[in-house]
Structure formats: C-alpha cells, structure tokens
Amino acid sequence: MYETSDLRKNLKILLDDDPYIVIESQFVKPGKGVAFTRTKLRNMLTGNVINRTFRSGEKIGRADLQEQRLQFLYADDMYHFMNTETYDQLEISEDFLDDDRLYLTETLEVDILFFNMKPIGITLPIFIEGEVTETEPGIKGDTAQGATKPAKISSGAKVMVPLFVNEGDWIKVDTRSREYIERVKR
Amino acid sequence: MNLLGRRHTLLKAIRSFLDDLGYVEVETPCLVPATVPETHIDLFEVKDGLLLAASPEPHMKRLLAGGCERIYQITRAFRAGERGRWHNPEFTILEWYRAGAGHLDLMEETEALLTVLCAAAQREAPPIVRMTVDDAFERWAGWKPSRAWDEERFMRDMVERVEPRLAGLGSVFLHDYPAAAASLARLSPANPEVCERFELYVDGIEIANAFSELTDPAEQRRRLDEANEKREAQGRPAYPVDKPFIEALEDGLPPCAGIAIGVDRLVAVLLDLDGIDEAMAFPWPGR
Numbered sequence: 257m258y259e260t261s262d263l264r265k266n267l268k269i270l271l272d273d274d275p276y277i278v279i280e281s282q283f284v285k286p287g288k289g290v291a292f293t294r295t296k297l298r299n300m301l302t303g304n305v306i307n308r309t310f311r312s313g314e315k316i317g318r319a320d321l322q323e324q325r326l327q328f329l330y331a332d333d334m335y336h337f338m339n340t341e342t343y344d345q346l347e348i349s350e351d352f353l354d355d356d357r358l359y360l361t362e363t364l365e366v367d368i369l370f371f372n373m374k375p376i377g378i379t380l381p382i383f384i385e386g387e388v389t390e391t392e393p394g395i396k397g398d399t400a401q402g403a404t405k406p407a408k409i410s411s412g413a414k415v416m417v418p419l420f421v422n423e424g425d426w427i428k429v430d431t432r433s434r435e436y437i438e439r440v441k442r
Numbered sequence: 443m444n445l446l447g448r449r450h451t452l453l454k455a456i457r458s459f460l461d462d463l464g465y466v467e468v469e470t471p472c473l474v475p476a477t478v479p480e481t482h483i484d485l486f487e488v489k490d491g492l493l494l495a496a497s498p499e500p501h502m503k504r505l506l507a508g509g510c511e512r513i514y515q516i517t518r519a520f521r522a523g524e525r526g527r528w529h530n531p532e533f534t535i536l537e538w539y540r541a542g543a544g545h546l547d548l549m550e551e552t553e554a555l556l557t558v559l560c561a562a563a564q565r566e567a568p569p570i571v572r573m574t575v576d577d578a579f580e581r582w583a584g585w586k587p588s589r590a591w592d593e594e595r596f597m598r599d600m601v602e603r604v605e606p607r608l609a610g611l612g613s614v615f616l617h618d619y620p621a622a623a624a625s626l627a628r629l630s631p632a633n634p635e636v637c638e639r640f641e642l643y644v645d646g647i648e649i650a651n652a653f654s655e656l657t658d659p660a661e662q663r664r665r666l667d668e669a670n671e672k673r674e675a676q677g678r679p680a681y682p683v684d685k686p687f688i689e690a691l692e693d694g695l696p697p698c699a700g701i702a703i704g705v706d707r708l709v710a711v712l713l714d715l716d717g718i719d720e721a722m723a724f725p726w727p728g729r
Contacts, residue, residue, distance in 0.1 A: 261523070283526025286600040287641050287651045288625045290482045290593075291524070294601065309602055311594075312523075313676070 257315040260293040268300070270317035271308070275300040275371045300369075300376055322370045323379075328360045335360065337368065348375060358413035359384050359431055380431040385440055386410050387426050394422045404436075446723060448563070449709050453516065455562040456536060456705075459555050465512040465538055470501035472518055476682040478626065479669045484522040485681060486531075493681065494520035497702060499626070500687035502539050503655065506698050507690035514538035516705065527717040528647060530725050534705035543699045545627075545638045545654040549615055552642055552650060552701060556613065563712040570642070571611050574618040582607050588620040588635040596623070609646025616641045626662070627653035642703075644711045652701035659691035 258269060263281040270276070276297040285291040291312035298305050300319070310316065326337035326346060334347040335357060346368070350357060356378050360366070364384060369377035386409030404416040407427075415429055417436045428437040457467065474495045477485060486494040495501075498515050505513055519535040540547065553570050560567035576586045583599040608614050617640035621629055624637035638654035656662050663683070670680035710721040719725040 261525075283524070283529055284601050284605070285482070285524060285526075285529065286597060286605065287648050288480065288482065288623060289597045289600065292598070292601050309598060311598070 258318060260291075260310045260312050260314055260316070263293045263295055263310065263316070268319045268321055269297070270319040271297065274302075275319035275321060275376070276306075279305065300371065320372055323367050324370065325365050326368050328362065328364045328366060330362065331357070331360070337366070340365075346375065348378075353378060355413075356380055356431075359386075359411055359429070361386060361411045382431060383428050383437065384411075384431055385426055385428050385442075386413070386415075387442075388417070388421060388423050391417065391421060391423055394420045445713070445715075445720065448713055449721060451562055452559055452709055452712060453705070455559055456516070456555065459558050460514045460538060463512065463551070465514045465540075466510065468502065468505060468510070468513045468515050469517070470498045470505075470515065471495065472520070474501075474684070476684040476687075478684055478687060479666055479673065479681040480625065481669045481672045484678065486520050486522050487679075491682075496521050497535060498537055499700065499702070500684045502537060502700070503695055503698075504687060504690040506539055506541055507693055507695045511541040512539070525726060525728070527719075528707055528710075530706065530718050530722065532726070533707075533718070534722075536703040536705050536708075537700060539655075539698055539700040541696045541698045544697070545617075545640055545652050545699050548652045548699045548701050549617070549640060552615075552652070556642075556644075559708070559712055565712065565714075568612040570613040570615055572615045572617065575616055575620060575623075575636075576618065578604050578608075578616060587623075588618075591620055591622040593622065596620070605643070605646055605648075608643045611643075612645065614643045616643060624656070624665075625653070626656050626665070628656050638699075644708075647707055647711050648704075649708050649711065650701055650703040652699065654697075654699050655695065657691060657695040657697060659688055662691055663688055 263278055265278055265281065267278045268275055276299055278295055279298055280296040282294045283291065284294055293310045295308050296305060297308055324339060327340050329336040329338050334349060335353055337346045359380050367379040368375050388407050389410050391407035392405055403419050405419055406414055407417040407421060408414050415436050417427060421427060421439060426440045426442045428440050430437050472495050473492050475492055477493055478500050483496050485496055488494060497519050498517055502513060502515060516534060516536050518532055520532050522531060524531055557567040576588050579585055579587050579599060583603045587596050618636040619639040621635055621637050624639060627637040627639035629637050640652050641648055642650035666683050674680050706718045706721045710718050715721055
C-alpha cells in the first residue's frame, strides 16, 4: 500500500479496482486541520480524468502493473508480438494499437504495459527508423529553409519530411512528436 | 531587484510597521521541553526529549502574563511531515500579541499591514472581504458547521469546496470559526457556538490565523489534554504539556489577542511566486 506522502506525479495507484496514474498532486492542510493530498488522476483504462482528495493516513492500493519488452513479429488481422526470452507470443488488436501500429517495423521492440495480466498500453521506442516508400521527387539544390512535404514510411506512418528526401531513403522519426529527425544511412 | 532583496524589503516593512505601533520585538526558544499539543501538528523530536517548537505562542503568552503589552517575533517554526507547494517543514513565522485587544482589533492591524506590504511589493491592495465560516460553508458546501459539527466533513469541504472559491475573492478574512475548531481561541460571548478566531486568505492561500486568546487555564488545560487524547487515539505520540504556560494562565493572562502569519507564504503571495519554495533560499529538497 502507498501512503498519501507517496502521491507524486506519475505514481500508478489502484482505485475502485481500476489503475490510475497521478497527473498532479498537492499537499494541503487547512489551518489547525488535518492534512490532505488533492490529486488529479487519469484512469489508465478509460483515459478519464478525475479529482480525488486523500486524507493524511489513508492507505492507497498499488496497481498490479507490469511492463514487458516485446518484439513485433508481423501483422495479419491481428498484431503479433513475442517475448524474446520466453518466446511467449501475444496478439493485439488494431484498435488497441491505434496510430502506434503505423510505426511498427519487423523486429522493433516495444514496451507493453499489463494490468492484471491484460495489455493496457504500449510505449514505442523514442526513435524509429523507416524507409520512405512514397513521396514526391526531391528538388535538387533546394535551399528553402524549413520547407517540407508529406511522405509515407514502410510501416505506414505519414511524416512531413524536408524537400531533399527521396523514396528509398531511410529516415529517423521521433515517435513522441511524430516528427522527422534526420536522414540515416542503411 | 532579486527575490532575496524583495523578501528583505517586505521583512523590513513588517518590522517597521509593528515598531511604529509600539510593539517590541522579542526572542523565545526554538528548542523546547514541552508544548501546547495540537491534534494535527506533528513535532520534530530531537535529543533528550527536546522538541522543535511549532510556534512561539506559549512563550509569548508567558511574556504577556509577565506584563509585556505589545510584543512581536519573527522566528523559525518546525512542523514535521508538512511539505508541499505551500508548506516547508521549517518556515518563518511572524506572531504578534496585544494585551487588552480582541481579534477584531487585530483584523484592523492586519488589514493595515497588508496595505503597507502591498505598497512595498508595488501591487494594489484590494479591500479585504469579511465572511463568517458559516456563511462560506452555507454558500459553497450547503451546511452550517457551527450548528452540526463534523470535523471530517468540515476539513474535507474546506479543502475541496471553500478554499478554491476563496481564491477568486482576493483577500478574505474568514471569521467566527465553530467552537469545536477554537484551538486556543476564546468562545464568542455573544454566541458560544462560535469562537473569536479568524484566518486571512490571500488568493486562496491561508496566510494568517488569529484569536482573541483563551485565558481560562482550566479550559486551556482541558483542550490540550483533549488534543493529546485524540493524537493517541490516532496512534500518534502525545506531547508533554507546557506547564509554565498553564501556570502563566493561572497567574493571570490579561485579555489579549494574537496572530500568526506564515512569512514565506506571505512573501510568495505578495510577489506572485508559484509557491513557498521560490520565497526561500533553501527549501527542503523534494516536494
């Protein structure tokens, strides 16, 4: 169990049987009164944000959360991952992965978060590399600063790239901002 | 000017304001063998049973009983486990006491001090709204605490419903606390359901707590024992009661009023800082 003094940003707790992550917490203590911790919490299953005030001394449950690093194998109507140590395999639906599926390339390792043994979240590596499969031809010698054009990489994501990038080039993408970082050699 | 310089300006203004009213600056111990126990204030215990004082209040009242009429002090106070945006376990406290005065006199002095400090901080001093605890709770929480006391509900509603609304009102004197939340305040002779206690809130932050002081030694002793009993019932240590303080009341504490102000908070609020940490040079690590 956690104490109220453990309530810090990013702590994951169990409340009414659901896992929550602390977004904000504030210690408050009205004059001559008992201390409370006011929190803003996000339900990790539904995404709903709630306010909750804990009284000092209250015990707070820990969410049974585990993270596993899994390797992406392939996609058919489901997305298939494998634990490279135990060789256990896991299937995840397209809906669950949402946009993140567009960054999955074969052998990419991702962190999958489990709550009570069920996957509830996925974290991509911060940077991935992909081959540009579709974009308008590059403009040689173009020096316009900051000018970009749309491109698609092999895993399916659309990325804005500088004008000099061509089909067949490999690029590095930041999965947090979904932005182009640089061209890489392969 | 940097923050420490601006803090210094405010501290100078506080001292000069009280000096001009004839208050004498005094010093009392931080390291003490006994205290006035409060249910919800935990103390630091150091070697040999000594405690770090949570407030200079008992010693300052002993000075009043000894004949001092107007005294103030700016010192350090220590409260274990209190750490947050507006709390630091070691903080600077301003207290002043005036013999022959009541809490309404201190309300006037506090308002005057705030005006002076706002000028020193080069900000506007809005008029201070006065509101009773019952009115505030009736408006925002739907009940009157003085009529049907429920400590748990009072504290939770204070934090969740009342204090957030006070933030929109600028400066507020919240007064006439329920008798059950009297602490060291005298009950109101006109209405013993409430006590002569007020708090000052600025932008929703609690800045000051003031009382017409309780001078009855038997009642005082009863409240302190009750606080210790509540502490023990919650599995927290009881603290030795400051006997010379009780004896001072027995010898005769004149009618008086006193106020305590969190100086770091006051500085932070007047300078529009984001919390207490920015108002002090060395806040505790980790918040």
